[in-house]
Amino acid sequence: MGGQKEIFVDFGRNKVYTLRDDSEDIVVFNNLAEVVEKFNPTTVILDNLPHKALRDAEELAKKGITFLRLKNLETLSKERQNNGLKKSDENDVKLLRVIYHRRPDAFQPLSTTPEELEVRALTELWVVLTDMKMVTKLVRTMSNNGLAVEAHKTLRRLANKLSDKIHRMMLSLPLYRKAFEELGLKGPTLAYIIAHDAANLKNLPRDRLVVRYQLLRRPWRRRPRRRQILIKLAKSTIINRHPRYYVVYTHYREKGKGHWQAILRVAKIILKDLRRLARETRKEEAATPA
Numbered sequence: 001m002g003g004q005k006e007i008f009v010d011f012g013r014n015k016v017y018t019l020r021d022d023s024e025d026i027v028v029f030n031n032l033a034e035v036v037e038k039f040n041p042t043t044v045i046l047d048n049l050p051h052k053a054l055r056d057a058e059e060l061a062k063k064g065i066t067f068l069r070l071k072n073l074e075t076l077s078k079e080r081q082n083n084g085l086k087k088s089d090e091n092d093v094k095l096l097r098v099i100y101h102r103r104p105d106a107f108q109p110l111s112t113t114p115e116e117l118e119v120r121a122l123t124e125l126w127v128v129l130t131d132m133k134m135v136t137k138l139v140r141t142m143s144n145n146g147l148a149v150e151a152h153k154t155l156r157r158l159a160n161k162l163s164d165k166i167h168r169m170m171l172s173l174p175l176y177r178k179a180f181e182e183l184g185l186k187g188p189t190l191a192y193i194i195a196h197d198a199a200n201l202k203n204l205p206r207d208r209l210v211v212r213y214q215l216l217r218r219p220w221r222r223r224p225r226r227r228q229i230l231i232k233l234a235k236s237t238i239i240n241r242h243p244r245y246y247v248v249y250t251h252y253r254e255k256g257k258g259h260w261q262a263i264l265r266v267a268k269i270i271l272k273d274l275r276r277l278a279r280e281t282r283k284e285e286a287a288t289p290a
Contacts, residue, residue, distance in 0.1 A: 005021065005041065005042050005043065006021045006041060006042070006043045006044075006045060006100075007019065007020055007021065007035065007039050007041040007043070007044055007045070008020075008021070008045045008046070008093050008094075008096045008097045008100070009032070009035060009044055009045070009046050009093065010046065010047065010089045010092045010093040010096065011046070011048075011049075011050050011052075011053060011089075012089035012092075013089070014030075014052075015028050015029065015030065015089075016028070016029045016030070016031060016032060016034070016035055016053075017089040017090060017092075017093045018035050018039070018093070019093045019094060019096075019097055020039060021097065026090055026093060026094075031053065031056055032044070032053050032056040032057060032060060033056050033059075033060070036060055036065065041065065042064075042065065042066065043065070043066045043067075043068060044060075044065060044066070044067050044068070045067075045068045045096060045097075045100055045107060046067065046068070046069055046070075046096070046110075047069065047070045047073060047076050047092065047096060048069060048070070048073060048199075049067070049069065049110055051124065051196075051225070054117070054120055054121055054124065055121060057110070057117060058117040058118060058120075058121055061117055066109065067109065067110035068100075068107040068108065068109060068110065069107060069108060069109075069110045069199065070096075070099070070106060070107055070199075071106055071107065071108050071199060071202075071203060072106070072199075072203040072204075073199075073200065073203070073204070074203070074204070074208075075099060075103075075106055076092060076095060076096065076099065079095045079098065079099055080092070080095060083095070108199070115169065115172075116173070116195070118169075119166060119169045119170060119173075119191065119195050120195040120196060122162060122165065122166050122169070123166060123188055123191050123192040123195050123196070124192075125162065126159060126162050126163060126166060126188040126192070127188075127192065127225070127229070129155055129158055129159045129162065130159055130188075132155050133152065133155040133156055133159055136148060136151045136152035136155055137152055139151075139152075140152050162188070163187060163188050166187075166188045166191045167186055167187060167188075167191065170190075170191045170194070170195070173194065173195075173198075174281045174284070174285070175194050175198055175201070175274075175277060175278055175281045176190065176191060176194050178277045178280070178281060179194070179273075179274060179277055182277065183244070183270075183273055183274075183277070184242060184243070184244070185233070185237070185242075185270070187233075187236070189229050189230075189232045189233040189236065190233055192226075192229045193226065193229060193230060193233070193274065194274070196226065197226060198278060200212060201274050201275050201278035202275075202278040202279055202281070202282045204275075206271075206272060206275060209271055209275060210268060210271070212224075212226075213226060213227045213230055213267070213271060214227045215227070215230075215264055215267055215268050215271070230267050230270065230271065231263065231264075231267055233267075233270060234263050234264075234266040234267040234270055235263060237249075237266060237270070238263065238266065245266045245269060245270065248262075248265060248266050248269050249262045249263070249265070249266050252265050
């Protein structure tokens with residue numbers, strides 16, 4: 001089959017729902033690689049890229065395929081409401097095509113360079129190494145086995161080395177650099193949030209971000225990874241007595257709030273600050289001549 005210039009995809013239920021620009025037939029694949037092999041597109045248009053598709057997207061970007069993502073995820077939700085449609089993968093992929101043809105400016109490149117996708121992948125690797133390091137640390141405390149000690153030391157060294165590399169790479173991204181210079185934040189937890197969620201930091205209102213990161217008191221059955229990463233970032237500011245966020249933590253403890261409530265408050269303040277910087281960055285980018 002001949003190559004298609006543009007295709008529209010939506011991720012759901014471990015499948016990729018795909019719609020060509022010149023067809024009404026939705027084709028379902030297992031992953032992005034299968035989509036590209038079948039249709040040979042030059043541009044893939046989507047609402048957002050899930051973690052599970054990150055590696056495929058990185059490799060495909062290196063081959064010259066452009067990924068366009070919605071600037072604001074609420075655009076798709078509003079389009080669905082305006083058309084009286086229920087949320088489904090089939091409806092969403094069709095609406096993506098409608099939005100793209102009517103408002104192509106509603107989309108932006110998922111990543112301007114393969115290096116930006118690479119740093120996302122590196123933050124994913126850091127998370128895995130950190131989890132493994134915690135396991136080996138637990139085993140080491142229960143056993144003097146030489147292999148457990150060696151494994152922990154090796155993972156700790158690799159995690160630290162990866163952390164330094166991520167920081168150096170992320171300094172080339174305006175939002176991370178702003179957070180580093182103006183807020184005194186840095187490291188792979190900050191890098192993970194910015195590399196994976198910069199578009200939402202720029203576009204979503206504050207209350208939607210709080211819900212997205214599940215920083216409310218109500219119990220949740222499933223905690224997204226981004227919430228866990230943000231909590232790690234908040235805890236690190238407390239441990240290191242960050243001049244801005246440690247004050248927030250101690251203020252809430254002095255008011256009689258519990259340790260966990262104070263940590264959640266710090267996480268909300270960090271999210272608020274990152275949202276402010278993200279919007280400043282968006283304005284600066286819009287004011288810069290192409």
